[in-house]
Amino acid sequence: MADAKVIPFDDDRRAAGGSGPSRAGRAGGRHHRPRRSGGGPAQARTAASEAASPAGPGPESAAGAPAEPVMLPGARSGTAGGEAGARGDEADQPLLDRLLGEGWDERTARGLAFLRRRVTGEYEVDDFGYDAELTDHVLMSLIRPVYEKYFRVEVRGLENVPDDGGALIVANHSGTLPWDGLMLQVAVHDHHPAGRHLRLLAADLVFVLPVVNELARKAGHTLACSEDAQRLLERGEVVGVMPEGFKGIGKPFSERYKLQRFGRGGFVSTALRARVPIVPCSIVGAEEIYPMLGNSRTLARLLGIPYFPLTPTFPWLGPLGAVPLPTKWTIRFGEPIETDGYPPEAADDPMLMFNLTDQVRETIQHSLYELLVRRRSVFF
């Protein structure tokens, strides 16, 4: 993202000046979400980095600058020793403008407005505890570097996720730790043209753990049960589910990309009841982040967790062993499977449920094989 494009100065200033009012206008709305076009993500990230250390907006804006893909020259000049920004025709600008880049005061203002809402509690969460503002400005900005830089996720077929109304995204699950769910969320959040938010259904273990449960709720995740799923789908949300559950995420390395049983197919009947399309989604790359060679059942039982992975690095290297391998990921959304052709009572027909579950599973498995064949290497 920070590909240092060399852009002539005048263009920059026009771009910065032109985007100014519109950005300010968007910042006025409380739940605006950053767009890909324009200065969207940059703006979100800046707001986040500014909010992170409220003590001194001046120096820390400069510290945040290297991480941003901003086209403003000043931002770069601030870190690059002012190579360009300090040239003659800029000399009449105030010092801070030169140091921090143009529009720094706007970004600071946005950051402070965000901070103001946070310290006074004047923001809103929905019934599930989803804090849209925090997710947009902070949580997504924290995971985005992993998504863009570390796993270099490639997204395909996002047009299969509808622009409005409910949809159930069904994906494969792998990788020992649920990085795939988070990456799926960033993919939809950042790249969907209509800016949809993915509401993930998570295992109950997530809501038992302190800190994790709090962050999960604020990021819009909820417990994987039919009540919650149906409520979200009926409200027209995009819901993500990984029906393999622990069987998928905790399977040994030797079984990579072999889909496990899809639960009891409860997700199909929920989608049918809510009359929303099912979007099959295949994620390639997550299987190799922690090659799980063994599973210490004794330790797992002692800790009360479903599995305790033994990888070439974990737990031998301690916390360092928990660093995932930097594999190259591909997320592909398949053709939606429409469910509104079925009568409402079809949700109680077990044969139909099995058939639809199998159809979804086969679609994902097929797509996985296709992507694997085309993959050049695990890491590139």
Added chain:
Amino acid sequence: MGRVVLVTGAARTLSGRLLRRLRKEPDVEKVLAVDVERPRHHLGGAEFVRADIRHPAIGKLLVERHVDTVIHMDVNATPLGSRGGRAAVKETNVIGTMQLLGACQKAPAMRRLVVKSSTSVYGSAPRDPAVFVESTVAKALPTGGFAKDTVEVEGYVRGFARRRPDVSVTVLRFAAVLGPSGGTPLAGYFRLPALPTVLGYDPRLQFTHEDDAVEVLALAAGEPRRGAYNAGTFNIAGDGVLLLSQCARRLGRPTVPMLLPAVRWAGGALRSVGMTDFSPEQIRLLTHGRVVDTTQMRTVLGFSPVFDTAQTFADFAAAHGPGILPPHTLAHAVDRLQEAVRHG
């Protein structure tokens, strides 16, 4: 002839407001206020009858005065003044309800029973769905305290409804009632100078404004409105959700995050010095939170609360004053910082 309404637990603040509200109902001829001690508040023309609902004498009262509507308000989490500890409260809640329902069953004039219950019947557990509807069965039934009382009370009420199908039975499950007068356990918690919270958890909370609570009780005690139906079980809560962290910030009180065992210990300590009721179930609520669905309340009961959760909390915060970190001061500090940045 108008209706004769009997209200139990009349010494409570909320019951007092209900008694005064019932006088405005055109078809109510007489209101009987029952409790073991004389209420300190104004009864609004209701007749006070000193009686203990744990005693069979209550049955005689119901028959002699031709009571046709009973509003059972004496299901409470905390003792009132001198009534003693948790054991006495439990006895009033459970044995009192049993006796009262037994008396109602024998009262020929009975037409309507309204029971004030609580959303505590759902418990609070991480494995429950995020939003409870009236038919949800909690994965972990409450094992003790007030929550278990409400589960038992509702069980007796269902039994009564089966035995007297001619009586219209309404159970109102209230989310935490808050308001300017604030006598509920959660109000006591929010009045602490610093709020102990459980580290790593930010529960979702819902509140009912006391004005709305009084209105919905009066609505349930009367004839149903056109197109509405007031028998059954209803969740009552203001719209929307507040996180505990949001509540603390809006109230301007700092939070003190503690590990769960430490919170339990602190809760016990606070309870023993009588500062607030910090029961294990309240700690569970402040750990996992609880949100209920109020569609039934709107569509079947035909009631729309005036205050949503945020407004209820704002009203409570306004009445009880900001804590040591008033939100407007913090906001002002941020504004000053912004000014400083802009000019300097």
